[in-house]
Structure formats: structure tokens, C-alpha cells
Amino acid sequence: MTLRKWFYLFWTTLVVGAVAALIIGFILQASDQKLGMLTGKEIGFNVLTMLLGGAMISALSQMGFFAYLIVRFITMGMIRSKWVTNVIQIICVVIAFIDLIYLRNVDTEEGWISYTVLPVILLIVAFLTAWWKVKLTNSNGFIPTLFFMTAVTAIEAVPALRINSGASTLFMMVPLLACNAWQILILSKVLKTNKEPL
Template identity: 50%
Template sequence: MTLRKWFHLFWTTMLVGALLGIAAGLVLKLTDQNYTILGLSAVGLNLLYMALIGATISIVSQMGYFSFMIVRYFGMGMIRNARTWDLLQWALIVITLFELVFLRAINSEGDWLPFVPLPIILLMVSLAVAYWKMNLTNAKGFLPTLFFMVVVTSLEAIPALRENNPFGTFFMVLPLLGCNAWQILILPKVLGNNKSEP
């Protein structure tokens, strides 16, 4: 990874985050006419803030991605058995999806059904991205990508999840999913090693 390649990854991810921030904001504005960001009603200022917030979320996504790569590197060094490492990843994926429903329901002291759509959507998007990654690289790319898209995205979204606000959750999770998918799919191309070890 050269500095030039890293800059390319950084700025393109930030652009993806800004565009998805605008898209998320526009969807929220269309579904709720009273929705504003920072109390601003001017369309231009709202679009600017949506783009800035989306770009900021992309930086959170990038920190999560590089943290994931470091933790994965050390984890694979400590747990040398590939099967054990894979089982650990599967277990963390299942625990994360479970907690996205039941821990949030317990904390809100309400029904758990309203919390079901987020993990289902997260899992569906993650499976699609993992399948795509597997086609870009090889079969070994599926599980790490699925783990990253489910577990790391959930960790990155904790500030929005704590608020229990569906609008805020949507506004943060959409750019996070897009930026995470972009990074993990584009990295082999940036490094020039498609169809290789992820």
C-alpha cells in the first residue's frame, strides 16, 4: 500500500460517504417534511450538512476498516487453526445480530419486533457484499467480508443505535454500509491483486 493508493482509497471513500449522506438526508426529508439537520430549513445548507456528516461518517468507516485489518492480522497470528478462527467469526456474527434485536429491546423496555428489520437488512446487504467480494478474490474472502460488514458496521453504528432513533440510525447506517462495502470491494483493485488472498 503506497501513499498514493491510500489517498485514492481515502478520498473515494469520503466521496461515497458524502453522496450517501445526501441520499440518506433526502430520503428522510421526503418521508418527513419537518426533518431538518441542525434546525436548518434552507435546502442548500441542509445538503451541505448532509454531505459533511456523510463524509465524517466515512472517516469512522475508514478507522473501522483499518482497525479490522489490524485485529484480523493479530487474530490470525494468535489463533493459527483456520477452523477455530472461522468458528469465532461465525459466532461473533450471530451474537452481533442477536444483540441488535434483543439487547436494544431490553434497553428500550419495549417490544422486540421493531428492532428486527435492521439486522435483517444488515445481513442481506452483508451477504451480497461478501458474495461479490468472493467473486472478486476467492472463496476465502467470503467470511472475513461478512464479518466486517456485520460486526464492524454494528460497532461503528453504536452512537446512532444508542439513541434508539430510527431516523438517526438510518442516517448513520446507510453511509456506513456504503463506505464499508466500497472499501472492502475496492481494496483488491487498488492494490492490484484481484483473485488473490483477501
């Protein structure tokens, strides 16, 4: 990884996060009846706030991504068996899935079914991203991508999940998922390890 490649990854992820935050921000704003009559100045302020929020979320996503890469590198050095590391990652995915349902539901009186929506969507996005990663590289990328998109994203989303607000969770999760998917998919292209065309 050269400095030039890292710069490319950094700035493109920043743009992905800002654009994703802007899109979900406008959707949330359009669905809020109280914000129906905004002036041009207020709309401009909201756009700027959304862009900065998306950039901040993308920075969080990048820290999580590089932390994941470092931990993966160390783990692969300590545990030589790929099978064992894959099993550990699958266990972590299951724990993250259960954690997102159960621990968020402990202090509330609502039913646990309403808390399954986010983990299920997260798992679907993770499976689609992992499938796409396999198409770009090879089958070895499926489980690490699934792990990164579920367990690491769940850890990164803790600030929004603690607020327990649907709008806050959406505003953070959409850019976070977009940035994480972008980074894990583009990494092989940046490092030129994509599958060779037949």
C-alpha cells in the same frame, strides 16, 4: 499498501460516504412533512450538513476498517488455523446479530419484532457484499467480509443506535454500509489481488 493507494482509498470512501448521506438525507427530508417549505438558503445549509455528516461517517468507517485489518493481521499471526478464525468470526456475527435485536429492546416496551428489521437488513447486505467479494477474489473472502460487514458495522453504528431514533439510525447506517462495502470490495483492486480472468 503505498501512500498513493491509501489516498485513493481514503478519498473515494469519503465521496461514497458523502453521496450516500446526501441521498438518504434527501429521502428522509422528503418524507418529513415539517420540512416541506424550505427556502433556498435552508436547503443549501441542509445539503452542506448532509455532506459533512457523510464525510464524518466515512472517516469513522475508515478507522473501523483499518482497525479491523490490524486486528485480523494480529489474529492470523496468533491463531494459525484458518478454520478456528473462521469459527470465531461466525460466532461474532451471531453475537452482533442477537445484540442488535436484544440489547436495543431491553429498555423499551415495544415488541422485539420491530428491532429485527435493522439486523436482518444488515445481514442481507453483508451476505450480498460477501458474495460479491467471492466473485472478485475467492471463497476465502466470504467469512471475513461477512464478519466485517456485520460485527464491525454494528460497533461503528453504536452512536446512532443509542439515540434510538429511526431517522438517525438510517442517516448513519446507509453511508456506513456503503463505505464499508466499498472499502472491503475495492481493497483487492487497490492491492491488485483480484482474481485473474480465465
